[in-house]
Amino acid sequence: MFLQIAIPKPLYNHFDYLPPPKTDISQLHPGIRLRVPFGPHTEVGVLLAIANSTTVSVDKLKPALKILDSTPVLPENCLNLLQWASRYYHHPIGEVVSTALPSALNKGLPASIQALPGWKLTPEGWALDKLPKNAHRQLAVLSLLQEYPEGLSQSAISQSLSNITPSLRTLEKKGWICPQAIVPKVNENRSVSPPLRLNAAQQKAVNEVCSNLQGFYPCLLDGVTGSGKTEVYLQIIDKVLESGRQALVLIPEINLTPQTLNRFKQRFAVPIAVLHSKLNNNERLHAWLLARDGIAPIVIGTRSAVWTPLARPGVFIVDEEHDQSYKQQDHFRYSARDIAVVRAHRAQVPILLGSATPSLESLHNANNQRYQHFVLPERAGAAVHPTFHIVDMRKQKGSLSKQLIKAIEQRLGTQQQILLFINRRGYAPVLTCYKCGWVAECQHCDARLTYHETSQQLRCHHCGDFRPVDVQCPNCRNPKLYFLGQGTERVEEHLQNQFPEARILRIDSDSTRNKYAMQKMLDRIHQGEVDILVGTQMLAKGHHFPKVTLVGVINIDGGLYGIDFRATERMAQLLLQVAGRAGRADDPGEVLIQTYHPDHPLLIRLIRQGYASFAEAALKERLQAGFPPYSRLALLRAEATESDPAMAFLNQAKKQAETLNSDGGVQLWGPVAAPMEKRGGWYRAQLLLQTEQREVLHRLLSQWLPMLSAGTNKMRWSLDVDPMDLF
Ligand code: ADP
Numbered sequence: 001m002f003l004q005i006a007i008p009k010p011l012y013n014h015f016d017y018l019p020p021p022k023t024d025i026s027q028l029h030p031g032i033r034l035r036v037p038f039g040p041h042t043e044v045g046v047l048l049a050i051a052n053s054t055t056v057s058v059d060k061l062k063p064a065l066k067i068l069d070s071t072p073v074l075p076e077n078c079l080n081l082l083q084w085a086s087r088y089y090h091h092p093i094g095e096v097v098s099t100a101l102p103s104a105l106n107k108g109l110p111a112s113i114q115a116l117p118g119w120k121l122t123p124e125g126w127a128l129d130k131l132p133k134n135a136h137r138q139l140a141v142l143s144l145l146q147e148y149p150e151g152l153s154q155s156a157i158s159q160s161l162s163n164i165t166p167s168l169r170t171l172e173k174k175g176w177i178c179p180q181a182i183v184p185k186v187n188e189n190r191s192v193s194p195p196l197r198l199n200a201a202q203q204k205a206v207n208e209v210c211s212n213l214q215g216f217y218p219c220l221l222d223g224v225t226g227s228g229k230t231e232v233y234l235q236i237i238d239k240v241l242e243s244g245r246q247a248l249v250l251i252p253e254i255n256l257t258p259q260t261l262n263r264f265k266q267r268f269a270v271p272i273a274v275l276h277s278k279l280n281n282n283e284r285l286h287a288w289l290l291a292r293d294g295i296a297p298i299v300i301g302t303r304s305a306v307w308t309p310l311a312r313p314g315v316f317i318v319d320e321e322h323d324q325s326y327k328q329q330d331h332f333r334y335s336a337r338d339i340a341v342v343r344a345h346r347a348q349v350p351i352l353l354g355s356a357t358p359s360l361e362s363l364h365n366a367n368n369q370r371y372q373h374f375v376l377p378e379r380a381g382a383a384v385h386p387t388f389h390i391v392d393m394r395k396q397k398g399s400l401s402k403q404l405i406k407a408i409e410q411r412l413g414t415q416q417q418i419l420l421f422i423n424r425r426g427y428a429p430v431l432t433c434y435k436c437g438w439v440a441e442c443q444h445c446d447a448r449l450t451y452h453e454t455s456q457q458l459r460c461h462h463c464g465d466f467r468p469v470d471v472q473c474p475n476c477r478n479p480k481l482y483f484l485g486q487g488t489e490r491v492e493e494h495l496q497n498q499f500p501e502a503r504i505l506r507i508d509s510d511s512t513r514n515k516y517a518m519q520k521m522l523d524r525i526h527q528g529e530v531d532i533l534v535g536t537q538m539l540a541k542g543h544h545f546p547k548v549t550l551v552g553v554i555n556i557d558g559g560l561y562g563i564d565f566r567a568t569e570r571m572a573q574l575l576l577q578v579a580g581r582a583g584r585a586d587d588p589g590e591v592l593i594q595t596y597h598p599d600h601p602l603l604i605r606l607i608r609q610g611y612a613s614f615a616e617a618a619l620k621e622r623l624q625a626g627f628p629p630y631s632r633l634a635l636l637r638a639e640a641t642e643s644d645p646a647m648a649f650l651n652q653a654k655k656q657a658e659t660l661n662s663d664g665g666v667q668l669w670g671p672v673a674a675p676m677e678k679r680g681g682w683y684r685a686q687l688l689l690q691t692e693q694r695e696v697l698h699r700l701l702s703q704w705l706p707m708l709s710a711g712t713n714k715m716r717w718s719l720d721v722d723p724m725d726l727f
Pocket residue numbers: 196197198199202223224225226227228229230231232380381
């Protein structure tokens with residue numbers, strides 16, 4: 001009897017072991033974990049199958065050390081899914097399995113629900129009638145805990161109220177709350193609010209999905225920002241819960257705000273398992289088990305939550321399905337959206353892909369009737385669509401056009417807010433010498449250094465390296481150097497000069513580095529303490545700014561002529577996401593887009609005719625170029641500490657692929673150096689595989705990858721199936 005065990009090592013096959021001494025065969029089920037010897041150490045692996053033969057010579061096999069579970073941690077359907085994903089992405093099964101497991105289980109900790117640290121009201125806390133004035137956060141905690149007489153876990157409290165730890169400490173000092181270990185319960189007696197009355201478009205989507213709950217029913221919910229997609233999800237989930245089944249909801253990393261979660265909590269008095277990257281290991285295990293064992297009817301999470309086992313799956317929902325954060329960009333490069341579709345198909349339940357700006361892939365599936373297509377054309381409630389204007393920058397000086405300055409002036413002092421979007425942080429992206437043409441560059445990357453005013457440093461946005469600003473040109477000793485281009489800091493400075501009275505707030509990953517900074521800034525915005533917000537795409541997604549009535553896009557041009565074939569699609573999505581922040585409540589919004597290419601056909605089409613029309617034209621371009629969704633891609637990337645080995649490896653790999661591809665079913669492009677060849681000290685190159693027949697590609701990959709030589713610490717390679725970025 002041989003145990004086939006998945007171990008998280010970058011090798012393609014499972015590993016064979018003998019059962020631990022004196023094992024009773026009835027203890028061995030696929031899906032249990034075992035501790036096994038591995039080199040000089042031990043590893044935790046998951047039993048995939050029990051075989052009666054092995055390809056390893058028997059005297060080399062070692063017995064496993066210990067069985068860690070009496071029942072499988074992963075149900076059979078999940079194991080099968082993981083094995084399918086390992087084959088589809090051609091990624092080692094051990095790493096696939098460890099991606100799917102919470103790290104506590106990868107470490108071998110027991111797979112049982114542990115009590116979580118939490119808080120409850122003390123008798124003094126219950127007896128309070130006078131509450132501290134102006135202590136909003138403490139008040140919020142007290143009233144939340146009143147709803148939970150037996151206490152609430154710390155993680156649940158911070159899900160509802162962010163930046164709450166200091167208030168908890170204060171309340172404990174005052175003796176109004178005390179620590180309490182929380183064991184999760186199945187029923188939560190919370191008060192909930194009733195569903196909204198749906199408009200016709202929402203009702204149609206809800207009805208159709210709800211009458212197809214018993215089988216695979218993939219749909220694209222194509223609704224502009226604020227059109228009530230979330231309400232559609234909530235009402236479908238309601239029906240799914242009635243039938244005793246579970247809902248898995250995926251959201252982009254950036255969107256996981258307490259607001260999102262609160263909308264679910266306000267509607268459903270059931271445990272909600274939440275899985276995202278900020279949980280500690282114990283919290284993550286806890287949420288995962290609640291989902292797996294069917295205790296939590298609703299599971300909400302970011303990318304890796306797509307792997308969470310569900311006892312009784314009833315519906316899958318992927319919100320903002322176009323979002324790039326669903327694709328993992330390193331190691332196991334899976335797409336959570338695509339996995340969700342596969343899961344829904346295997347479980348024979350509906351899946352909803354929701355977006356205001358659907359990916360061209362999903363639109364293509366809808367056009368082909370592979371997906372149902374539900375369109376929510378109008379904003380729900382009173383809000384109307386913003387109006388768009390293109391501003392020609394060719395005859396203007398500086399970064400702020402006359403039109404934008406005028407539009408800002410009109411709003412200052414009116415309680416309305418202004419959001420300016422610029423996709424680059426720092427002060428200026430280029431430091432140069434006009435005498436000799438020298439430009440400050442990173443020594444580890446083929447990239448320019450960005451000047452940051454706040455830290456007075458030159459920083460590389462690709463590898464994180466930084467250094468002081470040169471006092472003179474290192475090339476010709478010219479003491480006068482110039483900063484070119486715009487970053488958030490410089491736009492902030494221009495604005496401050498132009499509008500000395502305005503209250504300006506910059507939001508980018510520099511200004512929000514501190515753990516609670518973002519929440520504090522959002523609070524200030526919502527309390528009307530800010531007139532102008534300047535920010536990167538951190539501001540574009542997920543947030544609701546009801547007072548914003550003007551959105552200015554400082555420069556859209558990077559997206560119009562990007563090197564990647566998805567550049568215009570991303571530009572359009574980002575533009576509409578940013579625009580979607582404007583005029584969500586009663587005041588109509590206005591969007592000004594500054595560009596040096598005011599005649600760009602796709603941009604004009606997007607502005608004048610909307611996303612659907614843009615997408616139709618963009619799909620035609622894809623068809624002509626033979627790019628996805630009209631073909632399938634895989635990208636073999638290699639990188640090395642010197643420039644030659646990566647190319648040599650790919651050239652060799654290409655020769656090997658050609659021998660397997662004699663009928664030419666797969667086109668091989670390259671190898672070429674990556675657009676940014678050197679990055680973080682690594683020289684990068686890539687070989688692109690393109691085909692119209694997926695099976696042909698996968699057959700080639702299965703035969704080809706085992707032929708490739710293993711990486712070394714000076715040269716490594718990886719395969720990306722369905723890549724999002726071609727660099
Ligand atoms: P989306 O998810 O498409 O951005 P939301 O579901 O967040 O849209 O809805 C936007 C706003 O409209 C929310 O404040 C929501 O409460 C409200 N809303 C949604 N559906 C309706 C409806 N049928 N009637 C009234 N208001 C609605």
